[in-house]
């Protein structure tokens with residue numbers, strides 16, 4: 001096994017799973033197993049996003065081989081050299097930064113947190129603490145409806161650039177928008193979820209490409 005092939009990230013969650021979760025939730029028949037599957041899938045994906053972001057922005061690369069053994073080894077790379085060698089002092093795993101970056105960018109969707117960093121960080125803190133199914137679904141709902149925010153001018157409200165869900169769900173931007181807009185809610189849906197939906201519809205109107 002080559003050092004390069006050990007570069008692995010958690011995949012995006014399928015659109016079908018999200019749809020299934022909401023359909024069943026609206027009917028009041030959602031099973032804990034499905035909530036956990038989606039919830040932990042998103043959690044693992046958020047971990048990958050934040051790990052890759054730290055490698056890019058702070059130069060802190062987590063050793064992929066040690067990680068498989070359940071160990072965390074952070075290797076500080078030389079940020080001024082694009083082809084610097086990253087070498088783990090514990091297990092000997094080594095790869096050039098350029099290779100690490102290329103492999104990661106061609107892996108599965110966008111891994112960089114960008115302007116949605118807060119949403120990913122918040123989910124990482126909130127989901128593991130959520131006990132009831134309602135809390136878990138709310139955390140999931142809030143995460144997938146977030147945006148990559150950016151500020152055009154200091155005195156104007158932040159604008160939603162693109163859904164954070166493009167980093168999280170297996171689809172292109174059109175498919176992700178399509179899914180988020182069609183998600184069903186029923187009489188069993190908690191009010192917070194419905195509020196989230198109207199917030200989402202409102203926020204979309206503030207997208208820059210729609211004026």
Ligand SMILES: [Zn+2]
Pocket residue numbers: 063064065066067073088089090091092093
């Ligand atoms: Zn290692």
